[in-house]
Amino acid sequence: MSRSMIKLGAFLPAPGHHISAWRHPNAYPAGVLDFHYYSSIVKTAERGKFDMIFLSDGVGVRTHYKDSDELSRWGRMVHFEPLTLLSALSVVTERIGLTATCSTTYNEPFHIARKFASLDFLSNGRSGWNVVTSTTDVEAQNFNLDKQPDHGTRYLRAREFMEVATGLWDSWEDDAFLFDKESGRFFDPEKLHILNHKKEFFSVRGPLNVARPPQGYPVIVQAGSSADGQDFAAQWAEVIFTAHKNLEQAKAFYRGIKEQVAKYGRSPDQVKVMPGIFPVVGRTRDEAEQKYETLQNLIxxxxxxxxxxxxxxxxxxxxxxxxxxxxxxxxxxxxxxxxxxxxxxxxxxxxxxxxxxxxxAGPRGHRMILGTPQEIADQLEEWFVSEAADGFNIMPPQLPDGLTDFVELVVPELQRRGLFRTEYEGQTLRDHLGLERPSFRAHSGSK
Known part of the structure; x- marks a missing residue:
């Protein structure tokens, strides 16, 4: 699909992005641990022809409260482990991409490579990995540490982590498995490649005990905007989630990251920049303002x-x-x-x-757009046409209503303008995003 079409991700933390979403009269707070609730929401996004859904994650309860009473007021203390949830969702969806956050700081490359390869097979090529380095000491304290590693060390580890993960996904060539009953060959031994990685952070022999994923690699997503984060994204990311509040900032970031991508010998067209958007949709502007004020009054x-x-x-x-x-x-x-x-x-x-x-309280530093479907589509179109974005990561204020409003009111307006698909044209997440499938390559250390 060409750049004439906007890409859309649905960023779906239950019960929505506004910190008061769980207190909304229409909210279902227990949905954080209800598979059927998530299934319904994701099916709504698929009905809207979204490229993908996105689940964020952390491996600790992020709080700075003084006591449990204060802690109890926050509405997002528990949620599913995202790869487990996405594996279940892969069975009840057909086309929409399934993307989740996993940390390079508090995981091992073999675990992550194996899980995402498995998800890619289960979903017929719809997996995406949002690569993060983690940011909080409360996460470190769940992994035998008092404090997290410093910023620079986390990114050094992340770069080597990516070398190992991609190397493991290339353990087997695409046509390695013969399943030849007559000859007795389950696979072609010439098409097995042992990684034998040994550097500063990791010693990993391989091979991965999952075949090469349908997409080659899952789609690699990254959300850091620091200097280290941008350089990491330029080297590895295929989708970049970012936060900008005005057009000029977004255009500057877009130009800068595309230039950095080229310096790594990569095609800028193979990296999609998707800023977060917090849309408050109303059939009239007054209705949109009332929806927002309802949430603000619950803070x-x-x-x-x-x-x-x-x-x-x-x-x-x-x-x-x-x-x-x-x-x-x-x-x-x-x-x-x-x-x-x-x-x-x-x-x-x-x-x-x-x-x-x-x-x-809602957008968390991302751009908030409040208004009618036409007003919201106007602003998305302006950013897209101005090369400030290739698409958007939509952050519904409250679920399920915020996503339903966007799908039923904004998506048809984008489709009417010829800016968004009316049907899926491919099967995999790479197909949706217009990303090339990585070719197999023998990594350093492999035979």
């Missing part, structure tokens, strides 16, 4: 402060006056790009701490 100040602390790099800001300005705070080893974005927003708009946490 618990304790949860708002906790969210802001996390977004600032896990810095406790509860000791500062909530109606005063955001103070200068030290740079952390967490998400440095998100911290910088929030500082800029608070400074340029003169926001108090309360105003800042209310402004990110």
């Amino acid at each position: 618990d100040p304790v949860v708002g402060l906790g969210l802001l602390s996390t977004q600032l790099g896990n810095i406790d800001i509860s000791k500062y006056p909530v109606d005063g300005p955001l103070p200068e705070l030290p740079e952390t080893q967490g998400s440095t790009s998100r911290q910088k974005l929030l500082y800029e927003e608070a400074k340029t708009q003169g926001l108090t701490i309360r105003e800042l946490y209310r402004s990110i």
Whole structure:
């Protein structure tokens, strides 16, 4: 599919992206652990012809609250392990891509390569891996550490992790398996390749005990916007999730990342930039504003402060006056790009701490678009035509309503303008995104 078509991902944390979503009258908070709930939501996205769904993940409960009472006010303490959930969803869906976050800091390459290869087979080539390095000490403390490794070390490990994972996916050539009963050959021994990787972080012999995935590799997704994150994305990513609030920032990032991709000898067309969009859809603008205000009025100040602390790099800001300005705070080893974005927003708009946490309660630093289907489509079209984005990662404010509104109201408007598919044209996630299938290559150390 050419760039004339917008790509769409559905970013689906139950019960929605707004921190008050679980308290909404139409919300089903127990849906976080209900497969049928997720199945219904994903089928809605597939009905809307989305390229993929996306599940974020962390391997710890991210909180900075002082006691369990404060902790209990947050609506996202538990959720499914994403690859388990996507494997189940692969059975009840047919075309939509299935993408999930897994950390290179708190996993081993063999585990990740095996799981995503399995998911790719189970889904007939619809898997995608959002590669993250993790950002919090609470995750480290679940893996025999007191603090997470520093930012630079995490990215060094991640680069080597990718070398190993891709090498393992190339353990077998595409036509290695003969299943020849007459000759007694299950596979062609010349088409088995032993990795024998041994470097700074990993020693992995291989081979992988799953055949080469239908897509060659799962689609590689990355969301870091720091200097290290962008360089990593330029080398490895095929889809880049990013956060920008205005057109000029988005265009600058788009140009910059495409240039960096070319420096690694890769085609810029083989990397899709998809900023996060938080859409509040109404049949009229008044209706959209009322929907947003309903969620804003449900914000618990304790949860708002906790969210802001996390977004600032896990810095406790509860000791500062909530109606005063955001103070200068030290740079952390967490998400440095998100911290910088929030500082800029608070400074340029003169926001108090309360105003800042209310402004990110839904979009979390991404662009919020509020209005009618036509108004939302206008802004998506402007960003797409201006080469600020190849598509968008849609972040419904509240589920299931926010996704249903987008599918039933915005998608038809994009289709009417010739900007989005009316039917799937291929089977795999690579087909949907217009990405080439990686050819087999013998990695260093293999025979």
